[in-house]
Amino acid sequence: MSLRIALLGLLEAKGPASGYDLAKSFEHSVNHVWQAGHTQIYPELVKMAADGLVAVESEGARGRKIYAITADGARQLRDWLVEHQPSGTIRSETALQAFLLPLLDGDDAVQVVERLRAFFASRLADLECKPHEGPGFGRYALKLGLAQSRASLAWADETLADLKTRSTP
Amino acid sequence: MSLRIALLGLLEAKGPASGYDLAKSFEHSVNHVWQAGHTQIYPELVKMAADGLVAVESEGARGRKIYAITADGARQLRDWLVEHQPSGTIRSETALQAFLLPLLDGDDAVQVVERLRAFFASRLADLECKPHEGPGFGRYALKLGLAQSRASLAWADETLADLKTRSTP
DNA sequence: GCTTGATATGTAAGCTCTTACATGTCAAGC
């Protein structure tokens, strides 16, 4: 379902686009919130067209099909946004490594947290590159991502400090 | 892979357990980091036993099988923790709703953010109930979850304020 | 005109996860 919603959202916000365009948008904008590669997007667009949520607006070179959101699609998007209680499902390998940290002894644990720290830092840097402030489409999610990344980075620093005091009692 | 790791981690940390026990542990402890129901756990344990990562230590009433982690399993767990670069994959319906927020007009947007706020608040409350501080097994991940939840909650408050200034110019 | 690399679109196999169904045991209260 959420893949559909993300695709509908992109089509609604940025206008008609091809599968390739949408895959690029996933990479560059929705990326920190939801992921999907072209191998998932192309077949999904076909199904969505069959369900009347999008329509092929025009066809260009290289079999390029430009999809546009339909009235039905726009309605479904709005309904989902306003009515759908988001599922709390989170599956995070980074958090899982944090969870299992106490199974490692000192040095190994420090190494893992340092890798996690680097990971959070690079994600934060990614987000900080994106157009801040202003009326950008994904601006709210961007702020959320920034806030969460900063919190994660702070956690890594605290945890490193904690591990070091434990190893030198 | 990560499901296996989570199961190995629980067995390593808490000792031998049945599928049911592990499902309960998922619900009560790993829950904010990784989810799995019994329908996923039972068959996975069978496969893991076939791969020599766990072994049936004893069988009790009601077909209850107690699994224990093997030396191979412990090795694989440690290797994954120390060597595996976590994938940055995040799929969050809450963040997706945040992302698509600008597609809604004022009142609807406020309603959605209020629901998100309630969601974050209840997750935070959940985490705050769990045994804080002390040497608990998942303590680092708990702190990470708390930090992220607080950041998300703060985001919701900021966003509500932002939406309200926009609607009354 | 030919090669090369970026662009662009797809299919298929296999793994992971969810939802729904199916079954049987044990303890407590009647």
Added chain:
DNA sequence: GCTTGACATGTAAGAGCTTACATATCAAGC
């Protein structure tokens, strides 16, 4: 002794996602 509800273990269908493969076009440089 029977019912009921919590405990406990499983299977199966189908949806969702990843990885690997397959192909064809266009632009730029040789």
